[in-house]
Amino acid sequence: MKTFITLDNVKRRNIPENLQSDDNRYSESLVEHFLALYTKPGNIVLDMFVGLGTTLFVAEEMGRIPYGIEYDEARYKYVRSHLVNKENLTHGDSRKLSTFNLPEIDFSMTSPPYMMKEHAENPLTAYTQPGTYHRYLDELQAVFTQLKPMLKLDAYVVVEVSNLRGNGVTTLAWDVGRALSRVLRFEGEVVVGWRGEDEGEGTYGHDHSYCLVFTNSK
Numbered sequence: 001m002k003t004f005i006t007l008d009n010v011k012r013r014n015i016p017e018n019l020q021s022d023d024n025r026y027s028e029s030l031v032e033h034f035l036a037l038y039t040k041p042g043n044i045v046l047d048m049f050v051g052l053g054t055t056l057f058v059a060e061e062m063g064r065i066p067y068g069i070e071y072d073e074a075r076y077k078y079v080r081s082h083l084v085n086k087e088n089l090t091h092g093d094s095r096k097l098s099t100f101n102l103p104e105i106d107f108s109m110t111s112p113p114y115m116m117k118e119h120a121e122n123p124l125t126a127y128t129q130p131g132t133y134h135r136y137l138d139e140l141q142a143v144f145t146q147l148k149p150m151l152k153l154d155a156y157v158v159v160e161v162s163n164l165r166g167n168g169v170t171t172l173a174w175d176v177g178r179a180l181s182r183v184l185r186f187e188g189e190v191v192v193g194w195r196g197e198d199e200g201e202g203t204y205g206h207d208h209s210y211c212l213v214f215t216n217s218k
């Protein structure tokens with residue numbers, strides 16, 4: 001596994017104005033990298049935190065079959081309107097993943113909503129309900145616990161996450177890695193150096209992020 005890659009921090013797709021203020025997409029090139037590595041045409045690709053749809057759009061472009069869940073209605077509507085496989089996108093809460101009717105998954109790639117340790121709103125409710133950092137990590141782990149039986153035995157799971165500079169540093173990448181390692185087998189991290197990112201907001205004070213790679217062999 002190549003453990004350090006450098007990519008341009010460029011998003012090719014234009015998004016509507018009402019969604020631009022909270023544009024936390026990863027680049028299409030990141031999804032292309034992992035889809036080329038771990039999937040083949042016709043594979044089922046799942047993103048439990050669809051956001052603005054990068055995983056699903058690139059999967060479709062590369063001849064994979066995308067499935068996804070998104071909590072936020074405006075994002076859901078935007079992604080659905082541009083997806084060919086519209087019926088594969090669910091407007092819902094991934095904390096209830098096991099209740100959705102999904103096929104066997106060949107590969108999953110996602111970036112969950114992030115939380116700083118000092119914050120008090122639960123990102124898994126679009127920050128509308130109170131929450132603690134520990135509860136957030138527990139709930140995130142529970143999503144992947146539900147994912148595990150849906151995965152093919154040889155499936156890979158890639159989770160993009162950063163440590164966060166705020167009031168000190170929230171070691172989100174380490175903490176998510178530890179939490180998900182209780183459920184899936186951790187194969188290692190890929191450090192992604194972002195060209196054109198000058199320690200800006202987009203990468204939470206860093207010019208790199210991590211892709212944590214797991215397999216379903218635990």
Ligand SMILES: C[S@@+](CC[C@H](N)C(=O)[O-])C[C@H]1O[C@@H](n2cnc3c(N)ncnc32)[C@H](O)[C@@H]1O
Nearest residue numbers: 025026049051052053054071072093094113124
């Ligand atoms: C970091 S963004 C994902 C961005 C995405 N990778 C992209 O490139 O567009 C995380 C997304 O998860 C969604 N989300 C938050 N809680 C959720 C939940 N419980 N179930 C499903 N989606 C959720 C948020 O609304 C947000 O759009």
